[in-house]
Amino acid sequence: MIGSPVISSKPLSMKRNMVWNTAGSMTSLVCQWLITVLVVRIAGGYEAAGVYSLAVSVFGIFAPVAQYRMYTYQISDTRGENTMGEYFTFRLVTDGIALVGCFVYSLFTCSIDAVPTIMIFGVYKCVSLLLDVLHACEQRHRRMDYLGISMILQGVSSLGIFALVFWLTKNLNLTLVAMTAGYIVIAVAYDLPRSQQFEKLKLGIPIPKAWHLLTYCAPIVIGALLVAAASSVPRQYLAFDMGEAALGIYASVAAPVAVVQNGASYVYYPLIGYFADYYAERNYKKLLGLFARVTGGITLVGVVCAILLELFGVPLLELFFANNIAEYAYLLTPMIISAVIAAYLWFLSDLLIAIRDFRGNFIGNAVSLVVAVACMVPFVATWGMNGVSFTVAASSLAGAVAMALSFVLKLRSSKADEPSEGAA
Known part of the structure; x- marks a missing residue:
């Protein structure tokens, strides 16, 4: 099979795994920061940056529900309690719950014009969280070079797509849709072939297992929701007290x-x-x-x-x-x-x-x-x-x-x- 020798399942050392994780995470982080720069530079002001930051903050409140702390749980699952497909299916469920909560919350706490941006950003982040299930499988099998390269691809593609589409359209919603499509391409073309050499992605999870994860992990999920609010709510209060431009300035710095x-x-x-x-x-x-x-x-x-x-x-x-x-x-x-x-x-x-x-x-x-x-x-x-x-x-x-x-x-x-x- 062409290309099969390139994909190896041999574990890497702890040091190499840490290097690849750092390289991928740093690249993704820098690219996400540059996006906040481009929002200001291309739009020519802080209003778009404020809306983008608001979307980040609002979804940040419900991100713990979408994550359900499953990445940490999955990579510390030393007994193999669940398959990758079961974790992936469970993530689809928690993503859906988070998006519903995000929609209801934004309707009551944000301006109606900001709601579409918040929801599209939420979908964008939920797709990245689905990729995390594949990354957790790769990490558990000591192949963090795969997830590192994936994060590099995600960061660079998001930055490039944002720069091009937002510059051409000045439409933040359309730009986020294009970035989401880029994530999906990376998942299908790169991550799936590599993670499936360890485990086949077979969708589905028994209801008792899903219920067990929902109830057993509920305390840490609620806790994550609380700590996310501890950092997000003060930012929202800043926007309420001093305006969205102030939040845009704070987020940019x-x-x-x-x-x-x-x-x-x-x-x-x-x-x-x-x-x-x-x-x-x-x-x-x-x-x-x-x-x-x-x-x-x-x-x-x-x-x-x-x-x-x-x-x-x-x-x-x-x-x-x-x-x-x-x-x-x-x-x-x-x-x-x-x-x-x-x-x-x-x-x-x-x-x-x-x-x-x-x-x-x-x-x-x-x-x-x-x-x-x-x-x-x-x-x-x-x-x-x-x-x-x-x-x-x-x-x-x-x-x-x-x-x-x-x-x-x-x-x-x-x-x-x-x-x-x-x-x-």
Whole structure:
């Protein structure tokens, strides 16, 4: 068969997998940021950027329902509870639920003109989440080069399509439709042939299995919904209090800061399966050693990114954005601080899922939202756009502390359940 030697199922080393994951994720992240740049540059103002950011924020509230934390669950599924086809079918169900929720929410909280853009963006993101099921299969079989290349293709194609279609039409909705079509082509032409060498994609899932996943994972999904709201609701409040243009400015300055938060995920995400394995084996020494290395890695990524953004953040803003964006550079430092803390919250959240501590995950995320709601109004009133960053920092710190305590208690409980030495 022509081309078959190119597709290999031989596992890669941990180091190579991390390199490919970082390359793909970074490319995708940079391309998504450049899209936020092009929205402003091509449209010639911040209104389109505000609508795009609003779509991102609103779908971000319901993204946890669409994801249902299945990527982390799938890659830590050491016992092979479900097939790739069952995970894919379940993702179709959760995508549908999320889109319905997104539609109802946007009708009641957003201007009617923004609803079509929000829904089309939602479909675009749901298609990418279907691709994640194939990526999780590739990661579980230690072939993150496949998912890395796929993310590179997704990022470059989305950027190219956005630049061309939005420049020609100035129509954000039509542009998002074209970007969605690009994702579908990548899924069919690239990811399916590679993921199916490990498992055939046979659609369908027994109702008892689907119901089990819906109920068993509900606490972590609700928790993810809460923590997503903890970062999205303050942005929406900013748009309500100061206007969509203010949100567009905040989102434009915040775009490069996403490197900090996402860069941290590149450190730990390829290792989630190892955390699950070590916990199942009760190998606490390796588990805690890996935990310490990841903590150090996230700290290092945060420090390096913070230094780089402090040095080059303003020149980058001046280079890519028009309309005197550099005068808002004072927003950078609070954004960097909040991004580092939020990144560690992400890590602890996924770690608790890997060791199946759903209760601790839920409590930590709930704490995060409560703090965000309590802080956002006075913080925005006091610090304006910086109030959003301070709100996210405070809420993420509170949630991270709660999750760290849950992690410690989970390990103590697990050790206490171990049979004593010499026991029959």
